[in-house]
Amino acid sequence: MNPIRVIAVDDEPLALKQLEMYIAKVPFLELVAACHSALEARRILDERSVDAMFLDINMPDITGMEFVRTLQDPPLVVFTTAYSEYAVEGFRVDAVDYLLKPFSLADFMASAERLRQRLEARPAAVAAAEPGPVAFRPQDDAIFFKADYRTVRVRLADIRYIEGMSEYVKVWYDGAAVPLLVLVRLKTVQEKLPADRFMRIHRSYIVGLGRIREAGRDGVTLDDGTTLPVGDLYRQEFRDYLARTSLG
Numbered sequence: 001m002n003p004i005r006v007i008a009v010d011d012e013p014l015a016l017k018q019l020e021m022y023i024a025k026v027p028f029l030e031l032v033a034a035c036h037s038a039l040e041a042r043r044i045l046d047e048r049s050v051d052a053m054f055l056d057i058n059m060p061d062i063t064g065m066e067f068v069r070t071l072q073d074p075p076l077v078v079f080t081t082a083y084s085e086y087a088v089e090g091f092r093v094d095a096v097d098y099l100l101k102p103f104s105l106a107d108f109m110a111s112a113e114r115l116r117q118r119l120e121a122r123p124a125a126v127a128a129a130e131p132g133p134v135a136f137r138p139q140d141d142a143i144f145f146k147a148d149y150r151t152v153r154v155r156l157a158d159i160r161y162i163e164g165m166s167e168y169v170k171v172w173y174d175g176a177a178v179p180l181l182v183l184v185r186l187k188t189v190q191e192k193l194p195a196d197r198f199m200r201i202h203r204s205y206i207v208g209l210g211r212i213r214e215a216g217r218d219g220v221t222l223d224d225g226t227t228l229p230v231g232d233l234y235r236q237e238f239r240d241y242l243a244r245t246s247l248g
Contacts (some may be wrong), residue, residue: 003030004112004119005049009041009064010056010080019054020079022108028116038067047203047233049191050075052096057081075183076118077109078111133184134192143192145171145182152180156197160222162189162206172226181208199240202231215242 006029008019016034021033032048035041038059046051052075057064064081068074082101096118097111133146145152158174164186170179190200200206205228207220214221215238219229230238
């Protein structure tokens with residue numbers, strides 16, 4: 001199983017630091033970001049692929065419970081709080097577990113294990129579910145998009161880039177005079193595409209790696225002349241890719 005990608009969310013700096021330290025001690029967890037507020041966490045969820053959150057309940061502006069209820073497709077959640085009366089409400093939003101502060105490393109690892117078990121049980125449920133707006137077909141090297149009451153097959157090699165627009169994406173690909181408009185979040189598309197051929201380089205853009213003609217400090221130029229920016233959150237990952245694939 002791949003590492004479980006998690007974010008830690010807590011407005012208290014010491015509590016957040018403890019979560020970071022505990023996550024680092026669990027081999028199957030990968031920390032994507034440490035967030036000081038629900039608003040910061042929401043931005044990360046919009047930009048990055050996340051499997052689960054370790055989320056404090058009692059935060060200013062919006063509580064952890066309220067935050068989860070605002071998410072259309074929330075990741076799995078382990079709540080953390082100093083107040084035991086939240087436990088029942090936590091399980092009403094299908095929390096994987098509930099950690100009462102102060103909790104030990106052993107308590108945290110037990111919750112992490114429950115998280116892993118829940119994720120491992122997911123594939124069977126996903127397979128039985130109705131197909132979503134995006135479906136990757138590795139056998140014919142194509143991806144299917146549901147758009148305008150039809151299903152459109154697009155070869156991976158033809159995709160130049162995909163542009164995110166809040167709840168929609170535009171798929172720019174060869175052979176189409178206008179982009180394909182699909183009701184789906186960019187993060188969902190990113191999870192469907194093979195990571196060795198596509199990379200998210202900005203909160204609004206996924207690029208076909210084989211379509212990049214030039215790469216500069218702050219952007220890329222594609223083989224059709226399109227220029228796209230590289231965002232701060234994605235710059236290091238993109239630089240690492242260039243380092244692995246460049247000569248000279």
